[in-house]
Amino acid sequence: xxxxxxxxxxxxxxxxxxxxxxxxxxxxxxxxxxxxxxxxxxxxxxxxxxxxxxxxxxxxxxxxxxxxxxxxxxxxxxxxxxxxxxxxxxxxxxxxxxxxxxxxxxxxxxxxxxxxxxxxxxxxxxxxxxxxxxxxxxxxxxxxxxxxxxxxxxxxxxxxxxxxxxxxxxxxxxxxxxxxxxxxxxxxxxxxxxxxxxxxxxxxxxxxxxxxxxxxxxxxxxxxxxxxxxxxxxxxxxxxxxxxxxxxxxxxxxxxxxxxxxxxxxxxxxxxxxxxxxxxxxxxxxxx
Numbered sequence: 001x002x003x004x005x006x007x008x009x010x011x012x013x014x015x016x017x018x019x020x021x022x023x024x025x026x027x028x029x030x031x032x033x034x035x036x037x038x039x040x041x042x043x044x045x046x047x048x049x050x051x052x053x054x055x056x057x058x059x060x061x062x063x064x065x066x067x068x069x070x071x072x073x074x075x076x077x078x079x080x081x082x083x084x085x086x087x088x089x090x091x092x093x094x095x096x097x098x099x100x101x102x103x104x105x106x107x108x109x110x111x112x113x114x115x116x117x118x119x120x121x122x123x124x125x126x127x128x129x130x131x132x133x134x135x136x137x138x139x140x141x142x143x144x145x146x147x148x149x150x151x152x153x154x155x156x157x158x159x160x161x162x163x164x165x166x167x168x169x170x171x172x173x174x175x176x177x178x179x180x181x182x183x184x185x186x187x188x189x190x191x192x193x194x195x196x197x198x199x200x201x202x203x204x205x206x207x208x209x210x211x212x213x214x215x216x217x218x219x220x221x222x223x224x225x226x227x228x229x230x231x232x233x234x235x236x237x238x239x240x241x242x243x244x245x246x247x248x249x250x251x252x253x254x255x256x257x258x259x260x261x262x263x264x265x266x267x268x269x270x271x272x273x274x275x276x277x278x279x280x281x282x283x284x285x286x287x288x
Contacts, residue, residue: 020083023066026264027180031144032062034271035151035173042169042279043158050102053094054157058150060091065118098157106162110153117146137208140181148173165282175216176274179242180267182209183249193255206250213246227281234281238274245270 023029036058040051064087067080098104121142151173152166186209190197193205203210220239224232245266 018077018079020063020086021067021070021077021080022063027267028062028143028147030268030271031147031173031177032058032150034275035148035169036154038173038275038279039151039154039166039169040158041275042165042282043155044283045159047158050098050104050157051154053098053102054150054154056094057091057098058094058153060087060089060094061114062147063087064091069122102157102160104157104160106156106160107153109162110149110156114146114149117142117149121146137181137185141178144177144181145174148177168282172278175219176239176242176271179213179216179246182212183246185209186250186253187257190253190255191257197253197255202250202253206253209246210250213243213250216246217243231281234277238277238281241270241273 036055040046064084067084067087070077071080071084095107098107121139124136124139124142148170151169152162155166155169156162186206189205193201195201197205216239220236220243224236226232227235
């Protein structure tokens with residue numbers, strides 16, 4: 001009797017549908033939705049139908065990709081196939097009307113780029129190797145480039161065509177979120193450093209971080225001067241908290257990690273600042 005009960009319990013356990021698998025990294029959600037929101041609120045026109053559909057398609061594809069990676073990495077859970085079907089259904093519910101009803105064919109090139117980036121990122125993970133190449137700076141850069149494609153996708157979905165602003169939004173978002181890759185890598189390297197971090201150690205540990213942000217400063221100010229006027233000023237201002245954070249954390253680098261929750265809230269505030277000021281700077285300039 002107990003054996004039968006155990007069998008039934010085992011069957012019930014195997015058929016149980018667990019809560020939906022969601023990406024645990026909060027930063028990936030921000031990288032997905034912040035560029036999308038930036039594109040939607042900076043448009044001169046706004047159409048609610050395509051906007052909602054692109055949100056559905058982007059969310060479904062994002063969740064489906066994460067769940068597919070869990071399956072590839074051998075982390076199958078009860079009901080994971082069910083959720084995978086739900087996520088792809090959400091994606092197609094948003095994507096099909098965009099192509100069939102709204103005829104947003106210009107979204108296809110963005111889809112091909114996203115597929116290529118996701119494929120390249122997935123290829124970097126090669127179990128059972130202990131070295132996770134997808135966690136390198138290059139691997140995480142591919143992830144940022146793929147997630148921030150929501151910016152040009154949202155613009156094309158709303159206005160119905162590809163333009164220079166779509167590319168500008170994508171590049172600007174990539175430059176913004178790549179900063180966090182170098183910052184996190186620097187802090188993790190510093191946390192593993194056993195001795196006191198002197199000037200030489202600070203340079204060795206934060207060299208890539210520092211060089212990236214020096215280049216970023218040159219790009220931002222060059223573009224701000226090219227745009228000129230208040231528009232250029234607002235665009236430069238959009239990056240200022242990020243740049244201040246980057247150089248201050250390099251200068252005060254220590255082998256003690258800051259409170260992660262505090263970092264998360266601070267990064268969210270920086271991103272909100274970026275969206276606000278970049279949008280204000282972009283609207284009067286009206287890049288086409």
